[in-house]
Amino acid sequence: MLLASALYGEGSPLAKKRFRRWRKALLKDKIAQVMAQAKEDLPTRSQPCQLAKKQIAYFERNRSKMMYQTFRQAGYFIGSGVVEAGCKTVVGQRLKQSGMLWSRKGARQLLTVRCALLSGWFDGFWKHHNSAGQTRAFAE
Numbered sequence: 001m002l003l004a005s006a007l008y009g010e011g012s013p014l015a016k017k018r019f020r021r022w023r024k025a026l027l028k029d030k031i032a033q034v035m036a037q038a039k040e041d042l043p044t045r046s047q048p049c050q051l052a053k054k055q056i057a058y059f060e061r062n063r064s065k066m067m068y069q070t071f072r073q074a075g076y077f078i079g080s081g082v083v084e085a086g087c088k089t090v091v092g093q094r095l096k097q098s099g100m101l102w103s104r105k106g107a108r109q110l111l112t113v114r115c116a117l118l119s120g121w122f123d124g125f126w127k128h129h130n131s132a133g134q135t136r137a138f139a140e
Contacts, residue, residue: 003055029069
């Protein structure tokens with residue numbers, strides 16, 4: 001919405017219309033079309049133009065990460081909900097139970113082991129830490 005607001009004015013009907021259209025276009029991997037239209041519509045006023053150019057540069061830098069249709073077809077999630085739920089499961093269920101207090105170091109070490117367990121990488125993780133003589137760090 002920042003790009004549309006910079007180009008057409010915050011809250012303007014055209015900004016809202018473009019935002020809806022561009023959101024649909026991005027979901028169909030049409031980022032090049034969004035950027036082309038945004039470049040065509042750059043405002044003449046300095047501050048909105050600079051803000052719009054900054055937003056367009058963001059799109060250009062991240063275009064490979066914004067292929068949402070491609071990612072969905074490959075079975076990937078494009079929203080943050082899955083990551084947030086994963087954090088709640090990994091962190092919340094282990095570190096935030098009633099009466100638990102953790103030092104930063106203790107929490108980091110526990111989460112390292114928990115992530116290795118939940119991801120199925122614990123055997124490799126343990127072999128690496130055991131052979132490197134790092135098991136003491138977990139006993140402290």
